[in-house]
Amino acid sequence: MLDLTNLESGYGETQVLHGLSLAARPGRVLAILGRNGAGKSTTLKTVMGLLPARAGQILFDGAALNGKRPFDIAKSGIAYVPETRDIFPSLTVRENLELAATRFGGGDWTMDRVIELFPRLGERLENGGTQLSGGEQQMLAIARALLMNPRLLILDEPTEGLAPIIVKLIHDKLQDLRRKGLSMVLVEQNFGFATSLADDVVVISKGQVVWTGTPDEIRADTNAQHRWLGV
């Protein structure tokens, strides 16, 4: 579904990805693990066209994404939930959702369905984006991405800065989406959260994939955990 081959990317003169290759398969959840600065978020930003790929190839369902702008990549079927959530503060919750819904309507995900998934958002539709708690902002960011009716949902650190009870709620909702067959790529520092959701795991270090396997295999591989993740 999403195939990255020998990808190189970075910020300004700092190169972060050094020939990274990985594949996300349809109907499965791929967790990308790694320490801070390993290149996890850079990988997602490069896939979304927010950072240019300096070398290598990005294929989504066989079509090259290299050089495409973020709005073209979004239209090809990839929805992105950034680490910072990026809720639009000038827009209400309803407007944040409608912005995605009106552009990608006609799919399974509708306003009613995302509010059914996150009832809390239904109570706050007329609130401004900045009036939400961190957990509510994360729900809104995920709901907004779902309204794009994506074929692939990519999430960057969805548990960052959230209280344990909200982490559990987000986990359960993502587990629901997984059961419904939504393909996902999940970047996460929370080892337990990521391995309980994922079907496949890759570990990144210094901009390259250094370990590939399943959640059971990474749980059993304490050497890899210690060496690459500091667990």
Place this chain on the structure above:
Amino acid sequence: MSQDLGFWAVQTLNALQLSMLLFLLSIGLTVIFGLMHFVNLAHGSLYAFGAYVAASVASVAGFWAGFIAAPIAVAVLGLVLYVTLIKRMRRSGPMPQVLITFGLIFALLDLTRIIWGDLALGIEVPAILSGRVSVLGVEYPAYRLFIIALGAAIYAGLASVLARTQIGAMIRAGVDNDAMASCLGINVERLFFLVFCMGCALAGLAGAVAAPLLSVTPDMGLQILIPTLIVIVIGGLGSLKGAIAGSLIYGFVQTFGAALAPQLSSILIYALLAAVLVTRPTGLFPAKG
């Protein structure tokens, strides 16, 4: 100095008229900056170009033909500037943008001199707006009231579009966070192009409405640039509310300053600008993003 009610009424209306003229100019500039962080110092030159087009067309086809032709012509000029210069300068950072658009000021200044010469042009106010109207107990020129009404109507129209339409939500989202807006499938570049052309058209309209009040001269764009920049710095970048608030503050401080304390009037607005920058460095109502 007469300070009866009539004095206050006239000064208030004068202040409102100046504010609305500045609003027509500043709204385009501030939204262009807010949406794409693009510094267009040549915005005042577009206003001058609009005034010249209005004066030329009005001389052969009447005021209203010039009034309509000016925003269209300046939007077309904006389109040409966008395709040839602005688009490729979009990601070059503020300093190259300032230098290029500063250069454009002088290029457009000489272009107007080549086409229209150095002599000042004027436009006759149309007959329907040439009289005086009794308002707030004073006889006030109808044309100046027309400018106040036009500015208020454009403010109301823009506020309605921004608050209630899908394209308004897209513009607000783009001002807040253009990268995320793009990730939601919004073609931010096309949105910027539309906003840029609309901002140019409003600058042209401001030139057309100012032409009967002021002499149309090549340097009128330079003269209006500093007040417009002060308006958007006081109001806060990227917001409609900031543009109208900054315009009203400038209009009232400048008008009442000149009437009540003429010896201080030239520094009052700069003192206010400094006070705003010290207490609210991002302006009074900046965009939230």
